[in-house]
Amino acid sequence: MKILNFGSLNIDKVYSVPHFVSAGETLSSTNYEEFPGGKGLNQSIALAKAGAEVYHTGKIGKDGLFLKDILSESNVNIDWIEETGTTTGHAIIQVSSSGENCILLFGGANKEITIDQINDVLVNFSQDDLLLLQNEINDLEYIVEKAHKKGLKIALNPSPINETITKLGFSKIDYLILNEIEAKAITGENMNDKIFQRLLSLNKQLKIVLTLGTEGVIYKDSVQEHRQPSYKVDAVDTTAAGDTFLGYFLSQISQHTDIKKSLQIAAKAASIAVTRKGAASSIPTWQEVIETI
Template structure:
């Protein structure tokens, strides 16, 4: 199985604040940092640190060369990462008491054309996996082409916008959403986790639906199978890359041959480590760190070795 992540790459400017800014209000930040991020980049880094080789397809502006260097340093492929005459995507992140609010500008992420998708999908086929988020252009086209090729499609439909029609979401084989996104997509109250999960599973019956619910953990639903996974208690420092870490490690577990319950456990442990650190891609743990954490929790993942990609 070859893994391709068609994903966003952003410069993340993080401002630590005492409270989230309100309408008409100007506040001073207590601290400012800049990181390389974007949901796509973070998910590629998570896969790579979990020991899975992933090619990253996407686009950056000419003012940013660090993305290539970071992906290569992590052991990810950059064959399909284009440099364009525009600005890179970037995000402004307010961080307060371990929670965040984010504004994203797409930049180069929104410059991918159908012919670019054709170029990076030409080397992939049945049994391979395409991972996408909703921060790039041509998402629907890429999903349609991947399905025609017999690829497995994993989709994290964030941010939610008007392009996410039901027929687009129905192209996914694995659907990753948080509680807010799940509520919006299902039309049910976001705090009613199992109701949200059931509604999504019924609306998109071909997909394995994975719902992350912050400090409450995560849930999985495929057909009649419903699984729950607790969150592991840690001191929360920064939640910026928690969901991306979860997504990458869940897929890494799937590729290793873990069953869905073990994938949930692996992903939840990795996300717990990520939120205990500051930064986006910088906060994502390595596979060895996750193994050590699992042993400390009395749930050693080393005993959960898989034999090949699992069918979810």
């Protein structure tokens, strides 16, 4: 199974701070670093490191050409990344002394995807393949509709959450991988049982992966439910935890690993990622994960 990630490509500008900046406050950063990023790029690298056959498509400006090199070095196919964007998308990330992060995004070229690009890319994939989407590019609704008509399986990570997601029809989505904040925004519910009930009412075939931070993960579909506790580690930077988990989980699914084992492997990969600084650079290799299972 090929996995097509139609996703964002960002430059992450990371500032280390004692605490997140408050309204009206001027705060000195103790350190500054740049990393390749974007949920799309992070997830493609995680997929590839976990052993998936992954193809990334998206758009960058000339200032982001190094992102293609980084993806290629991780064995991600980059044939369908366009370089015609104005400015490559970027993120300003604050990382607190406790390892938590907050992120300000600028979409840039990620928001300049054209209908022609979508059509030209999707023609290369079929019903045996899986499409992965996040909410950092434009025209999600069109991409979902076009891919669904071709019979592709569709996995959605609805981040960042906004009206584009809440108005999206979930009947065409196969895998929904989301956190508590996103789940509450989509369903209007606060309790996990109610969240699952509401989501499955939108699509009985939906496979839901609800990530709960330090509380672990819950998987649920119409016939089964699994809970995976988180691995306890000393977190340094949680920026790529969710992306690492998603990439490893979907990679295992694409290789027909059972749900319980897939969750365990993905949770272990995420636990390693949070002990390192950066986003893409913190994602562990398959060998690193397996050696610690």
